[in-house]
Amino acid sequence: MSGRGLELSGVAVRLGLTQVVDGVSLSVPPNTFLAVVGPNGVGKTSLVKAVAGLVRAAGEIRFDGTMLAGLSPEARARRLAYLPQRAEAAWALPVRDAVALGRLPHGDPFGRPTAADAEAVQRALDRLDLSGFAARPVTALSGGERARVxxxxxxxxxxxxxxxxxxxxxLDPAQQLGVLDLLRGLGEAGHVVVAVLHDLTLAARFAHRVAVMQAGRIVAEGPPGEVFTDRLLADVFGLACTFVEIDGRRVPVPQRRL
Incomplete structure (x- = not known):
């Protein structure tokens, strides 16, 4: 896969009278899993929603050189996929049918699924270890299982x-590790993956790069081992951390609030 990746220039989001994202510029190349981290209420979710086209935003957002704002909803849905916080299924659809909803941007919503659709759904089920649940109603699953669906x-x-x-x-700890390993693998396979994470230890272990937000702005961005310094963790998160090495990575482990 090739392309220029995700490029943000001067992106700003205002919700009512509050400027929640304030002039963010960022470049995320292909083959990258970027974790967006920061305290609560600093604009992380609003920034991701702006990229997804779910909130009105100033500035420019391009993917592979194309302005996302200029695309039709269908074309945008083929280029990007968005997983919101606490995503839920409202109907008792079988798991396979719920996963198949991800194929709607690729064809006629009233037409029959194609062989390519069926193969894509099966790959997704296999990757999330859900094949054994394919016929079960989503509403009969646990919260963690529904999140994987x-x-x-x-x-x-x-x-x-x-x-x-x-x-x-x-997700439980084992499932967290599996999902983050999957997202990292997708990045390494040529995708651009941008995920909001709160766990700094997991972000440092799995993300290729991290972007740290504070008061609507990105205050640091780069490889986790370079970004997560004692000074930044204290200033932005109010944390004192120790560092351990896991799989050759320098990973912060929070010890106490400052």
Whole structure:
């Protein structure tokens, strides 16, 4: 896969009277899993929603050189897939059918699924270890299982740009590791993956790069081992951390609030 990746220039989002994203410029190349981190209320979710086209934003957002704002909803949905916080299924659809909703941007919503659709859905089920649940209603699953179904629906879209807002929030520790390893692998396979994460230890372990937000701005961006310094962790997060090495990476482990 090739392309120029995701490029943001002067992106700003205002919600009511509040400027929640303030002039963000950022470049995320292909083959990259970027974790967006920061305290609560600093604009992380609003920034990801701006890229997804779900909130009105000033500035320019390009993917592979194309302005996303100039695309039709259908064309945008083929280029990017978005997983919101606490994504839920409102109907008792079988898991396979819920995942197949990710294929809607690729064809006639009233037509029969193609062989390519079926293969994409099966790959997504396999990646999230959901094949054994394919016939079960989504509403009969646990919260963690439903979260994996929603992520599988995103993967079934086969979009090159994947946006995820707290994708590990409902998962147990083993599932968190599996999902983050999957997102990292997608980045290494040529996708651009942007995920909002709160766990700094996991962000440092799995993301290729991290972007740290504070008061609507990106205050640091780069490889986690370079970005997560004692000074930044204290100034932005109010944390004192120790550092351990895991799989050759320098990873912060929070010890106490400052």
């Amino acid at each position: 929603m992520l599988a629906r995103v993967l079934a879209t086969e979009a090159r740009l994947i946006l995820a807002d707290e994708p590990t929030a409902a």
